[in-house]
Amino acid sequence: MQISELEKSLGYQFKNKKLITEALTHRSYKKEVNNERLEFLGDAVMDLIVGEYLFHLFPKAEEGILSKLRAALVNEDSFTRLAKRLNLGKYLYLSPAEENNNGREKPSILSSAFEAVIGAIYLEAGFEKAKDVALRLLKEEFPIITPEELLKDYKTTLQEITQAHFGVVPEYRLISASGPDHKKEFEIGVFIQDKEYARAKGKSKKTAQQEGARLTIDMLKKELNL
Structure with a gap:
C-alpha cells in the first residue's frame, strides 16, 4: 500500500509510519490496535480547528450562529x-467481510478514518500542522464558507425545485438501518414520482435526508439545466 501517495495528498509526511497505519486500521481488521482512539482525538481537534477558524472568519x-456553522462542517457528511x-478508502485496512460489504465507501468508516488521520498528525506534529492540513482540505471542498451556504436547507430547496418542475414533493424512503443503537447508520433513498434519484447515509435520518437532497439537487441541475 503506497502510503506516500496519501502523504502527498495530505501535504504531510509521517515520521512514525505506525501512527498512520493505526489511523487507517478499522476495528474489523482485528489487530492489536485500531483507529478508534485516534478518531476520538481527531474529533476533538477538528472541533477546535473549525471553531477557531469560524471565530476569526x-x-x-x-x-449560536457559530455553533450552527461548526456543526455544518464538523459532521459525518x-x-x-x-x-x-483524499481517496482515503483506498488505504484502509479492513476485514474481508467489511471489504465485501463496501466498507471502503461507507460514510461512517470514511469519516472516522479522516478524524483518525487528523488525530495522528496532531499527535506527531502538533496543532498548527493539523490545522494547516485540515483547513486546506476544508477550503478546497467548501470554497464558499458563509452562513447562507453552510446553513442551507437542502430539503427545502429540493422541494421548491420539484414543485416547480414536477408538481410534486420529493419522497424520502428509509432503505436500511444498521449498527448498534448507540451508533446507528441510516440509508435514505430520495424519490420523485417513484423514480429514485439518490441514496445517502448518515448517523440520523435527518442527516441522511439532507445529504440525499443535496445529491438530488446536483442531479436535477444537470437534468433540468438549472
Missing part, C-alpha cells in the same frame, strides 16, 4: 467528503 457572529477528496 466571522468576528460579529453570535455564539463533511468528513466523508474530505476523506473522498
